[in-house]
Amino acid sequence: MTRKAKDITEQTPWQELTPGGEIYEGGTSMLVNTGEWRSDVVIWVRDKCKQCLLCAPFCPDSSIPVKDGKRDEFDLDHCKGCGICFKVCPFEAIRFEKEVK
């Protein structure tokens, strides 16, 4: 059985699970939408952002993507809304407020 992680759910019968729970690929935490755990959301205020990139290494969930030396929009599928980036931002370029779904 070489089933991929994305094809395994809490409904999969035992016969179809991988032996011992082996996982045959990397980066499977991307499949888990931990953004659902959030009750408060961060909002990037682009015009105040100086691209100092202090926020990115502080993010415990790698939810601030950086490309070519610049940060991009939050990965809200995986941001758990801890607010650490909001705390460390020196330029008030990140807002932190109750999320309205």
Place this chain on the structure above:
Amino acid sequence: MTQNMVEIRWHGRGGQGTKTACLLLADAAFAAGKYVQGFPEYGPERMGAPITAYNRISDAVCTVHSNIYQPDYVVVVDESLLHTVDVTAGLKPEGAIVINSPKAPKALQPLLKGYAGRTYTIDARRISEAHLGGNFPNTPMLAAVVQVSKVLEVERFLADMTESFQHKFSTKPQVIKGNMNCLTESLKEVRAE
């Protein structure tokens, strides 16, 4: 099930004090002379992840040691859970659901998967921020479930909670008054519509 037994299921997020509220309800019911159970569903502890806790409150001893699948009441400590967790699963139609939300119950109805029983809301965030200076929704939700379920007599509940808080916060008595004010206001602020 034993007659007169009330079963309550709590839905919250790790770190919101849902387990504490569940255990405080067990405390208050115990003080009122009841047989109680208060227990969380355990797994890896993750801040923000959905968690469940349970209460059984009864006049006779309850020997059942499983989770609760057909609750009389459901308490939702975090409104955002309505989008991801089937909070009304098995909830008895003659029971009720209490949700932490500034909205009217009617506005949340579409998220309740056709649940036909009574629905209540309470703005636990606002109340706790006013009295406790932060978002601690569990204390208001505790008062709300007592108000809705009538499982405890309100005056007695308040008296027992004073005692409970004195015990729990013996090292920081300054927070007792805020918590009690939080409870009294919450009892009044539960909305049926």
Place this chain on the structure above:
Amino acid sequence: MSIRERLSGNEAVAHAMRQINPGVFAAFPITPSTEIPQYFAQYVADGAVDTEYVTVESEHSSMSTCIGAQAAGVRAVTATSSAGMAFMYEMLYVAASSRLPITLACVNRALTGPININNDHSDSMGARDSGWLQLYAENGQEAYDNFLQAMRIAETADVRLPIMICQDGFITSHAVENILLEEDAAVKAFVGDYTPRHTLLQGSAMAVGPYDTVAFCMEHKVQQAEAMKNAKRAILNVSADFEKTFGRKYGFFEAYRMEDAEVALVLIGSTAGTAKACVEGLREKGVKAGLIKLRVFRPFPAKELAAALSHVKAVAVMDKSEGNNGCGGPLYAETAAACYDLAHRPKMIDVVYGVAGRDCEVGDIERVYRHLLRIAETGEVGEKYIHMGVRTSEQEVL
């Protein structure tokens, strides 16, 4: 006068430990038993006990500490779960063969792997042949009561074996429930003082646990085996005195509605309470259902258990741990062996359930009884080794 309280199972055990005030507590934390050393550390800090609280670097060391302390002549206690118990495995055998009546609070948790923190009995069942006495509890009350009885049983002169007081991790250890506690003075009087005949500190030379050659080792193992047999009498004596003192009755097992039972379960721990609710529901519908909740697994009360099952048509033994032998769990193996000499053996199946925290509710138990009724009616046993509550692509037996 008993005191009406509400406590979690872990708090109840820690409370019993405070009342007993043992000489040494060897502490190393592991979920879900961690709260026990945590509560006890507070008692130490508050001066509520004068126990030597030894924080160690592993469970191998916590059991070693207990062995040294008990050999030195004081009561030694510890608490553990799962991998913690596995890590003290070698020392469990040393404690038993050194005949040191140490008391261990085991908060049952699945033994890795795959790694899992939830409840089943695979940790203490794995240690079932280590020479320890084992008592199990349905709820916090029983865990507390068993703990109060533990030392007197273990320290009985013709027993002198270590004892494990087990309860279900999270299900009872972390659930707050009503409990009756006993007053400190009454507990002290009941448990009494520890007065071993020989100790390392007695003032004259003594060696504990020497190397045993072929010429002696088997004889010493027979001494241990005899002590395990003697423990049955000690358990009944202490239980009888406990009932006389505090009013709560205990034996090897609780036979619940067994007098006229035609179908019955044999099980251990918190699920027995869930099953009692099921029995009540079935009895209302006229089904002659009963159950046996085993309290004492070591020594195994084979003769008494067989007698209690001798009139039953069909029995399901409920194992909360995997046997990994291809034909059933440990409770099933021993129950079936116990019934072998009966003139009329009941039909018997093994239901492995609740492994690694899989929940078991009243409806699950009812499916087992319904299956037993079919067996009793047709005389056909069918599959004997059944896993309940597992997702499968095949037709489920129950």
